[in-house]
Amino acid sequence: MTTTNSRVKHGQPPRASTVMDLGNDHALQILDFPSGMRAIVEGGRAVEHVPATPGEAEAPPEAGKQEAGERAAGYDEAAVRTTDEQIWFKNTFCNGAQACVQGWDWAICGTNRAVGYGTGIAMVGAEGSRNGTLFVDVWECICVGPFCLGGTECFWVQNWHGAVVPGHWLSVNTNAPDPKWLRWRLEGAGGDTQVSLAAKY
Template sequence: MTTTNSRIKRGLPPRASTIMDLGDDHALQILDFPSGVRAIVEGGRAVDQLPATTGDIAPPPEAGVHSAGEPAGYSEGIVRTTGEQSWFKDTFCNGAQACVQGWDWAICGTDHAVGYGTGIAMVGAEGSRNGTLFVDVWECICVGPFCIGGHECFWVENWHGAVVPGHWLSVNTNAPDRKWLRWRLEGAGGDTQVSLAAKY
């Protein structure tokens, strides 16, 4: 199932300025994007490892949207109670502006332009496939000289990375000129529960 629209463009690749192996499946890297955006990407094993880091244009059409996939027969907003899901909720959802838990996919976005934001994703250990965490940034550009033709706005896929079953991945994005941000967790499969939190 596709959870996003077709107006997503791929951004230029980042340069890794720092890579740190914290040991035992726990790693951190700092990425610098050509657009001036900087991201801190950190990942580790669910339940066992905590993160080492903390972290005026028209809004995008899905601004502030938070949703997740659900298996047939479950109502929206149901709280998962498995050990990992409870751990994620207690660890990452406390103080988050958005937290969604569901099956296969989840999406969170800021409800206003921000200078920084962190998306934290987890794929349950019961899963058999990696999920992919995407970080999208809302961009608007002038269509013609002096913006005579108005603006064209679209999501730019700024970064994406794999979330291995039983692991979490955190991406802290710093946007000096304030941007709308969106995090998408997709592709984990209907046999696993996923979690996604957004702090901004």
């Protein structure tokens, strides 16, 4: 199932201002966007690493909604090898989170209001055979004419995306100079792979 919204537009690419290797597949990167937004991207191995970082406008459609993919038909429940990973993710990232979804192949969640900062944390189960992709979308509204006489047009802007390797998590902490609605999408891990997604804002 594809969950990509047809109204998603691509934003300007960011500039990496800092890159830190914390060792053993644990890394951190600070990104600066042309819009003035800043993001801290951090990734590590599931169960082994925890993050080193702390982490009112027109409402977009489906604001605050949470969804996750369903288990593939015929999937052997006994073959699930990542139950401990999923429990670890829930205990580590879902406590204190405003949204937390766990499912198969894909997950999506977003803020229920415009915020100045928000963190999306995604994990793809170690049983996976392909990477998932974590997308960070920002709700933008622009004037449709001089002095907004034609009203405004609103749409999601894909602000960033990155790969989530099976058995690993990826965290993206976004800071905006003015409050924005944020949405995180984890897609493409495969119907035989458990995924988790949490949002803190």
